[in-house]
Amino acid sequence: MSGKADPRPAGEGTTSRTRLDRGRGALGPALELVHTGRAPTRAVLTAELGVTRATAGAVAAELEALGLIRVDARPTAAAGSQGRPSHRLAVAEDGPVVLAAQVHADGFRAALVGLGGRIVATAPGCETVDADPAKVLSSVVEAGADLLRTTGRRCVGAGLAVPSAVAEPDGLALNPLHLAWPAGAPVRRIFDECVRAAGITGPAFAANDVNLAALAEHRHGAGRGARDLLCVATGHRGVGGALVLDGRLHTGSSGLALEVGHLTVNPEGRPCHCGSRGCLDVEADPLAFLTAAGLAPGPELSLLQQANDLVRHHYDDPAVRTAAEALIDRLGLGLAGLVNILNPDRIILGGLHRTLLDADPARLRAVVADRSLWGQSGGVPILACTLDHNSLVGAAELAWQPVLDDPLGALSRG
Numbered sequence: 001m002s003g004k005a006d007p008r009p010a011g012e013g014t015t016s017r018t019r020l021d022r023g024r025g026a027l028g029p030a031l032e033l034v035h036t037g038r039a040p041t042r043a044v045l046t047a048e049l050g051v052t053r054a055t056a057g058a059v060a061a062e063l064e065a066l067g068l069i070r071v072d073a074r075p076t077a078a079a080g081s082q083g084r085p086s087h088r089l090a091v092a093e094d095g096p097v098v099l100a101a102q103v104h105a106d107g108f109r110a111a112l113v114g115l116g117g118r119i120v121a122t123a124p125g126c127e128t129v130d131a132d133p134a135k136v137l138s139s140v141v142e143a144g145a146d147l148l149r150t151t152g153r154r155c156v157g158a159g160l161a162v163p164s165a166v167a168e169p170d171g172l173a174l175n176p177l178h179l180a181w182p183a184g185a186p187v188r189r190i191f192d193e194c195v196r197a198a199g200i201t202g203p204a205f206a207a208n209d210v211n212l213a214a215l216a217e218h219r220h221g222a223g224r225g226a227r228d229l230l231c232v233a234t235g236h237r238g239v240g241g242a243l244v245l246d247g248r249l250h251t252g253s254s255g256l257a258l259e260v261g262h263l264t265v266n267p268e269g270r271p272c273h274c275g276s277r278g279c280l281d282v283e284a285d286p287l288a289f290l291t292a293a294g295l296a297p298g299p300e301l302s303l304l305q306q307a308n309d310l311v312r313h314h315y316d317d318p319a320v321r322t323a324a325e326a327l328i329d330r331l332g333l334g335l336a337g338l339v340n341i342l343n344p345d346r347i348i349l350g351g352l353h354r355t356l357l358d359a360d361p362a363r364l365r366a367v368v369a370d371r372s373l374w375g376q377s378g379g380v381p382i383l384a385c386t387l388d389h390n391s392l393v394g395a396a397e398l399a400w401q402p403v404l405d406d407p408l409g410a411l412s413r414g
C-alpha cells in the first residue's frame with residue numbers, strides 16, 4: 001500500500017477517479033476490513049488503511065459501486081458521542097455470493113454465503129455420501145445451483161470443505177478415512193468440473209474442513225485478533241487441527257500440516273486406521289465417546305449429535321461423566337503437546353471438543369496447564385468456536401479470497 005503518500009489536499013484539482021488510481025491497491029485491504037467487521041465506519045477505514053480521508057472515500061465509493069459494500073452517508077451519531085459522525089460501512093446485503101459446499105461422514109450440504117461470513121441460503125442437508133466423489137459433488141453443486149436460481153444472486157466463486165487432508169498443488173483428498181472415497185481422489189478437479197457443468201462462473205477451491213473452520217473463526221468468530229491461532233475439532237468422525245498464523249492458514253509444504261489426529265495420547269489404546277495405536281483420532285472423537293459411555297450409537301442421528309446430546313443432557317450420569325473425563329484428559333494431553341511445539345496465543349475447539357469444554361472447562365484447562373511447559377506460565381486461552389457451520393463459512397472464505405485480494409480484477413473477470 002502506498003496510500004500514505006497522497007500529498008494533495010482533498011478535492012483540490014483531483015477527481016474521484018484519480019484518487020482511486022492512487023488508492024486501487026487499497027481496495028482489497030479495505031474490503032477485507034469491512035468483511036471482517038474491523039472497519040465499521042469510514043473514519044476507522046481511513047485510520048486502518050493509513051490513507052487520506054479523500055482516498056478512503058474514493059475507495060469506499062468504488063467498493064459500493066462494485067456492489068460489495070454499503071456506505072451509509074447519513075448516519076446518526078451515537079447518543080453522547082463527540083464530534084462529527086462518520087459514514088457507516090457494511091457489507092452489501094444484496095451483493096454477490098459464493099457457493100459453499102461441505103461433505104462430512106454423515107452427509108453433505110450446500111449454501112450461498114455473502115461477504116461478512118453471512119449464510120444467505122442453505123439447501124437441506126443430505127444424509128448419505130456415495131462412494132463415488134463425482135456423484136456426491138455433482139449433487140451438492142446442483143443443490144447450490146438451485147439456490148442460485150431461486151435467489152437470483154450473482155455467484156463469484158465456489159469452495160468445498162472435505163473431511164480429509166487435501167494435498168497441494170493438485171487438490172487430492174489423501175485420506176478420506178471416514179468416507180468410502182478412494183484415497184487420493186482429485187476432489188478439486190471434480191468439484192471444478194461440477195461447478196462448470198452447472199454453469200457457475202468463478203474459480204473453484206477445495207480444502208480440509210478443519211482448516212476452513214479455523215479460517216472462518218479467525219475472520220468472523222472466536223479466533224478474531226489471535227496471531228497464532230490453534231484450532232482442534234472433532235467433525236463427525238476423527239479429529240482435525242489447523243493453525244492460522246498472521247491471518248493465513250499454515251498448510252505446510254504440500255497442504256498436509258497439522259494432522260493432529262494422529263498424535264498418540266494413549267499408547268495402549270485402540271488401533272488407529274493410520275497403523276499406530278491410541279491416536280487422538282480414535283480416542284477423542286464422537287464414536288470413542290459413545291463407546292466409552294457404553295452406548296451403541298443408532299443410525300437415526302449423526303454421531304456428533306448423539307455425543308453432544310449425551311454431554312449436554314446426561315452429564316450427571318456417572319457413566320457419561322467418566323467417559324467425558326477420559327476424553328477431556330486425552331484431548332488435554334494432545335493439546336499440551338501442541339502448545340509446547342506451536343506456542344499459540346489462543347486455542348479454539350470445535351464439534352464435540354467444544355461441548356466437552358463447555359461441560360468442564362476447569363478440567364481441560366488444568367490438564368493442558370499441568371502437561372505443557374508453556375501452559376503453566378499464565379496459560380493459553382482455550383475457547384469454544386462460535387460460528388454455526390464454520391467449515392461451510394470457511395469454504396466460502398476460500399472462494400472469496402480472489403475478490404478480497406483484488407476486487408476490481410476479480411469482479412471484471414467474472
Ligand SMILES: [Zn+2]
Nearest residue numbers: 262272274279
Ligand atoms: Zn492414527
